[in-house]
Amino acid sequence: MKCSLLIKIHFMLNVIVFSACSLRQYHFVNRSMSWAEAQRYCRENHTDLTPVNNTTDLQNIINTVNRQTVWIGLHKMNNITWKWSLGDQAFYIGNQSPYRDWGNGQPDNGEKDDCVFMEKDGKWHDARCTDGISFICYNGSSKTFILEHEHKTWHDAQSYCREKHTDLARVTNNNENDQMKELIKPNQNAWIGLFRDSSDQTVSQICTKVEVSQHRSWIDNDCNRTLPFVCHNDKLILFRENVTWTGALEHCRRNQMDLVCVESEEIQRGVMNVMKDASTSEVWLGLRHSCVVGIWFWVSGETMCYQNWAEGNGTGEEDCRDGGRAAAIQTGPDRTWISLPGTRKLDFICSKIP
Known part of the structure; x- marks a missing residue:
């Protein structure tokens, strides 16, 4: 059985997209607002600005907005914390999600060192997300880790893992860290799914828009710029x-x-x-x-x-x-x-x- 996609147009202002196999209803709002105004509108009328957690979410947005540039619910704040790309709490038990295994002097918190790789010894290092290295995916169906030897940036690796498996690998305990360490070859580094994000929900610095084109680009942008946006309902x-x-x-x-x-x-x-x-x-x-x-x-x-x-x-x-x-x-x-x-x-x- 394939899940069917239904689209309904409301007065040319809102497009609602839902799928029988989706956890969300998507609402395209064809009104130009700043990121904060769009977030407030979505929270008052729906659940929130839509997150993009996987290729299904992205494809639904693409089907909804048809080659427009829109706000999504990703923004960066002043106070920075480290988070997993696979942030679904259903994958964590007890105090697993805060597990860390930083290398000596890490993270060194360089200005653009927002992503994390693992070395052969299993220790973690922060680095620029634009660096091209190998990466480790996690497959939720088989509960296995897969090392991909092709060199990609962190974001390209994330997209690949979400399309082919579940997400970039997350590490919740020593056993998982050791499993991944065994995959890495000598003199090889591999991206994992940890990245630097914000925990303070008060002052936004950079907001994210999606350019729905052939390249499906995510771009940092001034939060005061006015754009259409996509809300969602849980x-x-x-x-x-x-x-x-x-x-x-x-x-x-x-x-x-x-x-x-x-x-x-x-x-x-x-x-x-x-x-x-x-x-x-x-x-x-x-x-x-x-x-x-x-x-x-x-x-x-x-x-x-x-x-x-x-x-x-x-x-x-x-x-x-x-x-x-x-x-x-x-x-x-x-x-x-x-x-x-x-x-x-x-x-x-x-x-x-x-």
């Missing part, structure tokens, strides 16, 4: 209600939503991110088993094109007693799906319907 909401599967479905639909359909790895990651505050050890999904025809199907009416079952679940004959069977995602480290009686009372995740 689609997933966790409800800590402890209800049956049918009760969860009814709650979502009473509020013009639906139980979430996890039809791609991207949505799986989104679900993993929002369920971290759940009060139950499992959370209902919009996946139900039909005892009549013996298959699992989403409340959207689609059969599964993506699945993440725990071993022994979802593939055998199901027990049709006790209200039938429905799928829930486990909130533990594995975040896999399990088959449960529909009468079990759990938290649940609704997805906003465009």
